[in-house]
Amino acid sequence: MPAHPIREFLRCLPKCEHHIHLEGALTPDVLFSLAAKNQITLPQNDEAFESPTSLIERYKRFTSLDDFLHYYYIGMSALVTASDFEDLAWDYFQHASADGVAHAEVFFDPQAHTTRGIKYTTVVEGFGKACKRAEKELGITTLLTSCFLRHLPPKDCLEIFEDEEVQKSYKSGVVRAIGLDSSEKDFPPENFTELYRKAKDLGLKLTAHAGEEAPASYISSALHNLGVTRIDHGIQLINDPQLMKKIALDKTMLTVCPLSNVVLRCVDTIKDVPIRKLLDAGVQFSINSDDPAYFGGYILDNYVAVHEAFDLNVKEWESIVKAGIEGSWCSAERKDELLQRLHRVLAEWKGKI
Numbered sequence: 001m002p003a004h005p006i007r008e009f010l011r012c013l014p015k016c017e018h019h020i021h022l023e024g025a026l027t028p029d030v031l032f033s034l035a036a037k038n039q040i041t042l043p044q045n046d047e048a049f050e051s052p053t054s055l056i057e058r059y060k061r062f063t064s065l066d067d068f069l070h071y072y073y074i075g076m077s078a079l080v081t082a083s084d085f086e087d088l089a090w091d092y093f094q095h096a097s098a099d100g101v102a103h104a105e106v107f108f109d110p111q112a113h114t115t116r117g118i119k120y121t122t123v124v125e126g127f128g129k130a131c132k133r134a135e136k137e138l139g140i141t142t143l144l145t146s147c148f149l150r151h152l153p154p155k156d157c158l159e160i161f162e163d164e165e166v167q168k169s170y171k172s173g174v175v176r177a178i179g180l181d182s183s184e185k186d187f188p189p190e191n192f193t194e195l196y197r198k199a200k201d202l203g204l205k206l207t208a209h210a211g212e213e214a215p216a217s218y219i220s221s222a223l224h225n226l227g228v229t230r231i232d233h234g235i236q237l238i239n240d241p242q243l244m245k246k247i248a249l250d251k252t253m254l255t256v257c258p259l260s261n262v263v264l265r266c267v268d269t270i271k272d273v274p275i276r277k278l279l280d281a282g283v284q285f286s287i288n289s290d291d292p293a294y295f296g297g298y299i300l301d302n303y304v305a306v307h308e309a310f311d312l313n314v315k316e317w318e319s320i321v322k323a324g325i326e327g328s329w330c331s332a333e334r335k336d337e338l339l340q341r342l343h344r345v346l347a348e349w350k351g352k353i
């Protein structure tokens, strides 16, 4: 028997990760070494940037989503070359593989790089190479999602969406989905209706962060005005029972990020993440890491934290992992393969936990 049987059981489950910002996998150590290599000056008037250790300490004291985003955008300014992006994503995929991730749908923020003079093609070349390598060497199927920064003017988002290289990446299938992220309050989904209409016309998959800090009305707006088929975070859904019923009925998946919600103070403790309420209401959701280098854990740490807080039984874990597989944007064959793998793992663990 392994020393930590529950952790090992959760590791063995064929997990799908749907909510991980690749830039959020940039650890303080890598951030400092890239900044030195690329001659990027980190803020000198903020003592958090004295060393990787002081940065880690600062990450323990985030007060809100915006407080985190301030550090997130500074951190990613150290990324310059295609190989910086590739190494970052490869580091994430290795962690994901060690945690038993079978399929990973990963976000990146093009505008956070193009607005500081990095070419979109550089970013996509690096991330794309790491995705291919993860498929080949780790057996993880992948999907790249380009997120738009909602704190920027919608016309800027449209402009980058229409850029020739960006369009090429969609049409070639290197990037297959769009998302909406960054500061949430005061930047409602309906501002991006035209962008999402155009993305839908291209056949891209659609998701958006909604109901992380802002109210459940952001979730209904993302569904109705943007036509998304998935909601990132969505924890405020529990404040709108009618909408919760509809989301359960439609099998719209939420990508819940428990450690993130605690660190960014959307909830007080993991026990306040509405896992039990979502399960009881029959809402489909997956469990994800969001920004693992900033929130103290990768996907398995999130699974373990949920297990410790809610003491879920095997049936409940089966339904969560199954929802993640069924809600993934991979092929029907891949879903079947993962469902079969899930059944094998459950059979192997029967009676052991």
Ligand SMILES: Nc1ncnc2[nH]cnc12
Binding pocket: 021, 024, 065, 072, 181, 182, 183, 209, 212, 260, 290, 291
């Ligand atoms: N949790 C989060 N919410 C919104 N935007 C983000 N970008 C990276 N992490 C994010």
Ligand SMILES: [Zn+2]
Binding pocket: 019, 021, 181, 209, 232, 290
């Ligand atoms: Zn996120």
